[in-house]
Amino acid sequence: MNNEIHKLLRLKRHEHPTPDYFERFLDEFRERQRAELLQQPTLTLLWERIVNAFPNFHVPRLAYAGVGVAAVILSTVILVSQQGGETGRSSFALNDPTPTVNVLPTGEGNIRMPVSSRSDFPPHYVLEARPVSYESPYSF
Template identity: 30%
Template sequence: MKPSVEQIGSLLSLKRHERPPEGYMDDFLREFHMRQREEAVKERGFAAVWSRLTGWISEPGMSKWVYGGVVGYAAVMIAVMTGERPIEVEGLSTQPASNAVVIPVQQLEELDLRPNSEGSTGEQEF
């Protein structure tokens, strides 16, 4: 049986003025917390650990898993990037160093040092 619109309106007008007695919510919360404590005391051992673990995993907020994954990935990448790498040493030449200054005469001859040649092609900058 489907109630009519008038019946629903009259029921809502009656219920609008009903209020629970004073202290109802306080008593309800006290009893609820007492039942929770009793259930927690009953669970011991592996069952208690398992229920806590499943409760923690199923809590809202999957972002904790995303943040954990990002932090773990960053830690691994930092370890990889800052880790020591083997140093490759090439064979060094055993020739003695020469103190003689080598002047490339050909390049000096190609330079155009006239004052009016500034900015023209063929100018070289060192």
């Protein structure tokens, strides 16, 4: 019985379009490819041209991933170092070995003012035995 069905189904091989359909199909396909090519972004086209200009330059598939990871790591390092620089600046007053000048002697201790030759630093007032404060000295 399976053979009978097989024979019957084989008749469906005769359901196909005329041969000129396939030539038209190919023309339509080429047109569509051209249209898709025109819709591509300029950068993609530029990249394709570069790749086509060096046909023997085969980039391994994972190389793109490697470059991507390297770019992420590099940007992270740059960001971290920038933030570290800013933090370093703000804590500079704590660790600054520059000499201090006694401005006003008080009973509780001396107010030390770091002397810095760099003009871009805001003045820091450091109280001995107290945390660094940016508050006005009049607050205590």
